[in-house]
Amino acid sequence: MAATRTSSFDDPFYQPADEFFPANCKIGLTFDDITLATMYSEILPRDTQLDPILADKRHLHIPIISADMDTVTDSRMAIAMALNGGLGLIHYNMSEHQQLSEVSRVKNHVHGLIQDPIKFAPGQLIGDVLDLIEHKKFGFSTFPIVDEKGKLVGLLSGHVVKPRYAAKKVSEALTPRAQVHTIKKKELGKDPIARADKFFTEHIGIHKLLVVDDDDRLHGLITMSDVERITQERKAQFKPARDEHFHLICGAAVSATRNAFGELDRERVLKHVSALVERGMDVVAVSTAHSFSKGVGDTVRVLRDAFPKLPIIAGNVTGAAGVEYLADCGANAIKIGQGPGSICTTRIVAGVGIPQMTALYVCSRAAARKKVTLLSDGGITKSGDIVKALTLAQAVICGGIFAGCNEAPGEVVEIGGKYYKNYRGMGSLAAMKAGSAARYGHEKNPAQKVAPEGVEALKEACGSVDRVLAQLIGGIQSGMGYLGAKNLEQLHTKARYIRVSPAGMREAAPHDVVELKTGN
Numbered sequence: 001m002a003a004t005r006t007s008s009f010d011d012p013f014y015q016p017a018d019e020f021f022p023a024n025c026k027i028g029l030t031f032d033d034i035t036l037a038t039m040y041s042e043i044l045p046r047d048t049q050l051d052p053i054l055a056d057k058r059h060l061h062i063p064i065i066s067a068d069m070d071t072v073t074d075s076r077m078a079i080a081m082a083l084n085g086g087l088g089l090i091h092y093n094m095s096e097h098q099q100l101s102e103v104s105r106v107k108n109h110v111h112g113l114i115q116d117p118i119k120f121a122p123g124q125l126i127g128d129v130l131d132l133i134e135h136k137k138f139g140f141s142t143f144p145i146v147d148e149k150g151k152l153v154g155l156l157s158g159h160v161v162k163p164r165y166a167a168k169k170v171s172e173a174l175t176p177r178a179q180v181h182t183i184k185k186k187e188l189g190k191d192p193i194a195r196a197d198k199f200f201t202e203h204i205g206i207h208k209l210l211v212v213d214d215d216d217r218l219h220g221l222i223t224m225s226d227v228e229r230i231t232q233e234r235k236a237q238f239k240p241a242r243d244e245h246f247h248l249i250c251g252a253a254v255s256a257t258r259n260a261f262g263e264l265d266r267e268r269v270l271k272h273v274s275a276l277v278e279r280g281m282d283v284v285a286v287s288t289a290h291s292f293s294k295g296v297g298d299t300v301r302v303l304r305d306a307f308p309k310l311p312i313i314a315g316n317v318t319g320a321a322g323v324e325y326l327a328d329c330g331a332n333a334i335k336i337g338q339g340p341g342s343i344c345t346t347r348i349v350a351g352v353g354i355p356q357m358t359a360l361y362v363c364s365r366a367a368a369r370k371k372v373t374l375l376s377d378g379g380i381t382k383s384g385d386i387v388k389a390l391t392l393a394q395a396v397i398c399g400g401i402f403a404g405c406n407e408a409p410g411e412v413v414e415i416g417g418k419y420y421k422n423y424r425g426m427g428s429l430a431a432m433k434a435g436s437a438a439r440y441g442h443e444k445n446p447a448q449k450v451a452p453e454g455v456e457a458l459k460e461a462c463g464s465v466d467r468v469l470a471q472l473i474g475g476i477q478s479g480m481g482y483l484g485a486k487n488l489e490q491l492h493t494k495a496r497y498i499r500v501s502p503a504g505m506r507e508a509a510p511h512d513v514v515e516l517k518t519g520n
């Protein structure tokens with residue numbers, strides 16, 4: 001007889017979501033209020049699949065997104081997130097122009113084939129090249145040189161791009177066409193990276209390969225460092241999140257911007273989002289503290305009409321009605337969370353908000369009916385919280401967990417021999433003064449806002465995003481192994497919940513020992 005894998009003795013104690021949450025509907029529950037029962041498993045943690053689908057054709061490889069906060073996500077964080085298979089949402093506490101540049105930085109980060117490389121004309125001066133490098137903050141200094149018809153004239157190598165040659169013409173310093181290594185576009189074949197990899201192995205010391213057409217017009221540039229990185233990435237368990245052109249995936253947040261009459265400024269929102277789309281932004285997040293609102297709904301509608309295929313995240317809400325409203329307006333993914341964030345004071349200041357697991361359950365049922373993705377936003381302090389959130393949501397958004405990373409904006413400060421980075425709520429006075437007041441409905445005069453809904457804080461510096469994500473992913477995979485869940489869908493169906501008493505919660509953390517090393 002086959003061994004049994006379930007028992008009716010378990011059933012009244014360890015309940016599936018649709019029994020557990022309705023049975024506890026009189027009380028708001030959050031991560032530490034519950035624990036998950038382990039289930040029969042044939043799944044090893046390392047064999048679990050973590051790919052969530054954000055929206056049509058936008059696949060991530062891990063279900064983790066960095067928050068659109070000015071102390072968490074600019075281009076550096078977004079690049080690190082995408083390289084690890086996740087997503088960064090570039091915050092909007094900066095000028096629109098700057099946000100466009102941040103998105104461009106992510107989208108241009110690593111290319112297999114740089115299709116439109118920066119190039120110069122033979123008549124320009126080395127000084128012009130140096131100026132552009134300085135102005136655009138390029139991290140490279142070798143450039144193809146083309147004539148007015150786009151034909152390749154030569155290559156300007158980094159070792160001649162020096163201030164001492166500033167007054168010289170590019171034509172005097174370039175490596176002439178005959179000595180430049182090129183490949184015809186049609187010879188690249190189906191796998192340009194493999195072809196270029198072979199080329200670099202065969203040509204010792206050559207690090208750049210220019211791509212030309214039959215008329216010798218420049219069509220692109222492949223660098224050895226990009227090829228090596230991409231070849232390496234292909235072997236990794238979690239591949240970078242890329243678009244169909246092999247660019248890293250990037251999200252950006254916008255607010256429901258109002259005009260002087262307090263109405264939605266459609267033209268401005270549309271103009272800015274069009275520019276973001278032009279730069280290659282893959283997903284836009286209409287991000288405000290209270291999104292079950294006309295302003296956010298109208299913004300989502302305007303964007304959906306103008307960009308039928310653009311994935312739109314909207315939020316935050318904590319109720320089924322809010323999810324249904326935003327889904328009907330055209331959002332693909334809804335952010336859930338009001339007040340769970342580590343820097344949030346919304347519940348204290350405004351007396352509103354719902355503990356996160358209850359909010360997620362209620363919203364998840366509406367999301368399933370409307371076929372939209374659910375993102376659990378805020379309150380994550382450990383990988384176990386992510387596992388719990390992922391039993392109901394498709395991905396999590398984290399701020400505090402990444403704010404101490406090298407890739408987060410801001411400098412490391414030393415206090416009493418320890419190292420920290422600043423982390424502030426977007427509803428804190430400082431962040432609102434810097435521009436985020438619209439998120440909290442106070443854009444008219446942020447300086448006069450007397451009740452901020454977030455605090456300014458410090459997070460201990462915690463090294464690279466790669467390291468933090470490795471820990472989080474390890475924890476998620478471990479949780480999935482315990483539940484016998486091969487993928488995120490199975491995590492939803494296999495989850496069985498039980499409430500935890502205060503004593504049970506104490507039992508869950510290390511106790512009655514002198515800790516020598518933390519779990520991290």
Ligand code: XMP
Nearest residue numbers: 067341342344346379399400425426427454
């Ligand atoms: P964690 O817990 O990851 O939370 O640090 C990040 C999320 O918190 C939200 N957020 C705020 N909520 N006041 C709030 O009530 C604020 O000032 C504030 N700033 C950010 C936001 O959803 C973020 O992703």
